[in-house]
Amino acid sequence: MTTQTAVPRSGDRAPALTLWTMMILTFVTGVVDAVGFLGLDRVFVGNMTGNIVILGMAVAGADDLPVVGPAIALGTFTFGAFLGGILLRRRRKAWSGAVSGLLIAGTVTLTGLGAASLVPGWADTTVFELVASSSTAAVMGVQAAVARSLAVTDVTTVVVTSTLTSFASESLVGGGVRGVWNRRLAAIAVIFAGALAGALLLNLGLAAPLLLAAALTGVVAALGHGLLYVPVASAASAAPE
Incomplete structure (x- = not known):
């Protein structure tokens, strides 16, 4: 019986390519968080710290903040992370x-949501917002x-609080001016750019x-599978007969 496994391509390109793919996903997070907060009743879909803070304030009755949306988002984010961890x-x-x-x-999923938002009257409903x-x-x-599985240092794709802390307390302290230009600053700038792009694109509708987030995620999947993944036959199947 033969099995297959996956190994990263050898060579110096693999770490850089993996970093670039994670940066693209960081940009995607900025885009969809802008969509969630501005277009889906103030729900953060990537930054769960924001949802927890919103829930805390909402429970206190502050500013008529949403409860159901952030609570469900917390649950589905956790489920998605659990499913990913299992696989x-x-x-x-x-x-x-x-x-x-x-x-x-x-x-x-993102493509389906983008297409569904084009259905007349559907995107403005509470049901669609929650879904x-x-x-x-x-x-x-x-x-x-x-x-987290690919373990690119300082690039989690969904949150930059720890990245900003590392940038300020380590990069600036240890490297001075030379410590400014690194992947930590890049991750912060990229998620900012994603949020900016998402907010601007909302003027055209959800x-x-x-669909931009879907396209970029698809590009990452294609690049990663094409350049960073190699199916390798098991030792048993590779051995000469």
């Missing part, structure tokens, strides 16, 4: 078929699990930023 638990630090499959599933925010949060949970 990736034996394939750490390598771009496996499971990584590609999870990102493709995210692409399909869209919870589904996108699940996609972000999966994405976070993928990033479909535009959601």
Whole structure:
């Protein structure tokens, strides 16, 4: 019986390519968080810290903040991260078929939500808001699990608080001016750019930023599977007869 596994391509390109793919996913997080907060009743779909803070203030009765949306998003994000962790638990630090499959599933989900938002009258309903925010949060949970599995230092794709802390307390302290230009600053700038793009695209409707996020996630899946993943026959099947 033959089996297949996945190993990263050898050579110096693999770490850089993996970093670039995670940066693209970080941009996607900025886009969909802008969609969630501005277009889906103030729900963060990637930044769960924001949802927890909103829930705390909402429970206190502050400013008529939403409860149901952030609560469901927390649950679906957690489920997405759990599912991703289950599928990736034996394939750490390598771009496996499971990584590609999870990102493709995210692409399909975001594409479906973008298409659904084009249905007249549907995007303005509370049901759509809840479905869209919870589904996108699940996609972000999966994405976070993928990033954690691939273990690119300082790039989690969904949150930059720890990255900003590392940048300020380590890069600036240890490197001075030379410590400014690194992946930590890049991750912060990229998620900012994603949020900016998402907010601007919302002027065209929900479909535009959601379909952009879907397209970029699909690009990452294709790049990763094509350049970072190699199916390798097992030793048993590779041995000469």
